[in-house]
Amino acid sequence: MxxxxxxxxxxxxxxxxxxxxxxxxxxxxxxxxxxxxGESDARQPVHTVYGGAHLFKSDSAKKIGALSRRSLTEYGxxxxxxxxxxxxxxxxxLPETAEVIAVLESQLTKNADGVRESNxxxxxxxxxxxRVTEKLSREALEDFRIDFEDGYGNRPDAEEDGHAVSAxxxxxxxxxxxxxxxxxxxxxxxxxxxxxxxxxxxMDIFVTTMLQRTxxxxxxxxxxxxxxxxxxxxxTAMVELLEILEAKNNLAPKSIMLxxxxxxxxxxxxxxxxxALPILVAAGRGRVTGAHFGTYDYTAGCxxxxxxxxxxxxxxxxxxxxxxxxxxxxGIMLSDGATNVMPIGPxxxxxxxxxxxxxxxxxxxxxxxxxxxxxxxxxKHAYYQGWDxxxxxxxxxxxxxxxxxxxxxxxxxxxxxNFVEKAAQATLVGDVFxxxxxxxxxxxxxxxxxxxGAITEEEALVTGLTLDELRGRSFVKILNSRRGL
Numbered sequence: 494m495x496x497x498x499x500x501x502x503x504x505x506x507x508x509x510x511x512x513x514x515x516x517x518x519x520x521x522x523x524x525x526x527x528x529x530x531g532e533s534d535a536r537q538p539v540h541t542v543y544g545g546a547h548l549f550k551s552d553s554a555k556k557i558g559a560l561s562r563r564s565l566t567e568y569g570x571x572x573x574x575x576x577x578x579x580x581x582x583x584x585x586x587l588p589e590t591a592e593v594i595a596v597l598e599s600q601l602t603k604n605a606d607g608v609r610e611s612n613x614x615x616x617x618x619x620x621x622x623x624r625v626t627e628k629l630s631r632e633a634l635e636d637f638r639i640d641f642e643d644g645y646g647n648r649p650d651a652e653e654d655g656h657a658v659s660a661x662x663x664x665x666x667x668x669x670x671x672x673x674x675x676x677x678x679x680x681x682x683x684x685x686x687x688x689x690x691x692x693x694x695x696m697d698i699f700v701t702t703m704l705q706r707t708x709x710x711x712x713x714x715x716x717x718x719x720x721x722x723x724x725x726x727x728x729t730a731m732v733e734l735l736e737i738l739e740a741k742n743n744l745a746p747k748s749i750m751l752x753x754x755x756x757x758x759x760x761x762x763x764x765x766x767x768x769a770l771p772i773l774v775a776a777g778r779g780r781v782t783g784a785h786f787g788t789y790d791y792t793a794g795c796x797x798x799x800x801x802x803x804x805x806x807x808x809x810x811x812x813x814x815x816x817x818x819x820x821x822x823x824g825i826m827l828s829d830g831a832t833n834v835m836p837i838g839p840x841x842x843x844x845x846x847x848x849x850x851x852x853x854x855x856x857x858x859x860x861x862x863x864x865x866x867x868x869x870x871x872x873k874h875a876y877y878q879g880w881d882x883x884x885x886x887x888x889x890x891x892x893x894x895x896x897x898x899x900x901x902x903x904x905x906x907x908x909x910x911n912f913v914e915k916a917a918q919a920t921l922v923g924d925v926f927x928x929x930x931x932x933x934x935x936x937x938x939x940x941x942x943x944x945x946g947a948i949t950e951e952e953a954l955v956t957g958l959t960l961d962e963l964r965g966r967s968f969v970k971i972l973n974s975r976r977g978l
Contacts, residue, residue: 583614
């Protein structure tokens with residue numbers, strides 16, 4: 494006899510015991526949601542530039558921008574030269590001579606879509622160059638760390654006290670003049686026995702002076718970076734000191750956020766063999782917003798000799814992946830380290846010979862290519878932020894980020910469009926299979942690209958989303974709205 498659709502099959506499990514188990518599971522699931530809320534919807538800068546506290550001025554962002562534009566103008570005077578220098582996809586097909594480049598540029602300016610069909614490499618190089626140039630003019634510096642550590646060194650106490658005051662006063666001036674970058678902070682010295690008192694004193698002087706000069710207001714996205722962490726108690730001490738500092742200066746609790754530098758092996762795996770980062774973040778009591786990898790201290794800690802301390806060393810890939818596994822879904826933003834080969838020509842001054850100018854160009858182009866490749870390596874491993882050390886690195890930082898998003902745009906657009914149309918049901922586009930968990934990740938691709946200027950909101954509309962849906966930043970909300978929920 495066949496079973497009808499209306500037949501009710503009784504459960505053999507006791508209802509009361511089952512409910513008890515489900516109640517316990519509900520509590521565990523709720524607790525997991527608190528620990529793993531998902532990726533933050535806050536803007537993440539694509540880089541952090543750091544410089545010695547003794548050099549910081551209220552208009553440093555403006556000056557860094559000017560220097561970055563000057564470097565691009567001098568060593569990448571047109572889209573083809575710049576594309577060839579960084580090894581952009583298809584750059585080998587672009588013309589060499591200035592006359593032919595100028596003709597092609599005129600064609601691209603008049604009819605970019607038409608040229609795109611016949612010469613996609615030229616379209617990509619021209620679009621990339623134009624957007625990098627615009628970004629350097631509009632907002633060259635996204636994040637700056639006023640450094641009292643490696644970029645500053647160990648100095649007499651009176652000298653560091655003075656620089657803590659002067660840097661704080663410059664921040665206050667920039668705050669009043671609206672010349673600060675969108676993200677700003679200080680990096681103090683580590684909390685080792687040799688340096689912790691100096692570090693605490695600098696932090697106290699800087700924050701107190703800054704707040705006195707700003708009328709008790711913090712700059713937007715202000716953060717303090719704690720380097721070279723070896724034990725969890727260093728983070729605990731930092732949090733307790735910040736609580737005191739906030740109370741002393743009449744700030745709301747957790748006004749000052751914390752960023753952890755991951756540059757010791759103990760920050761990856763502690764002495765008990767545990768993954769250290771979740772423990773360090775928990776010790777931050779809700780203050781930790783980012784974990785930044787320190788390439789050179791970490792590789793030195795692994796006994797890797799200086800010649801092989803590079804961003805793409807396998808030891809660095811291991812550490813970065815450990816950071817991802819430990820912090821995925823927590824909302825903690827990850828940042829990669831820095832390329833320490835500077836794009837600076839060896840010959841300076843007026844009256845350089847043609848040979849000297851040629852050598853300068855070769856040196857800068859090699860450094861640009863290295864930095865571009867390192868940035869691309871980071872992006873492919875889902876590190877969307879990294880550290881930069883010099884204004885001349887900013888053209889290649891943005892070139893790498895913009896190329897990453899522009900080259901990935903067609904595939905991401907098709908996948909997200911199909912995904913939304915299928916209302917989060919599993920779908921197949923080409924040979925890439927997406928399940929429902931991928932939706933927010935696809936949306937985040939566009940949000941990151943729009944935030945940094947790599948792609949425009951109009952380009953994102955080919956996905957079928959509206960501007961309101963894009964700006965809402967939530968894939969779940971988009972689907973619920975379209976389903977009428």
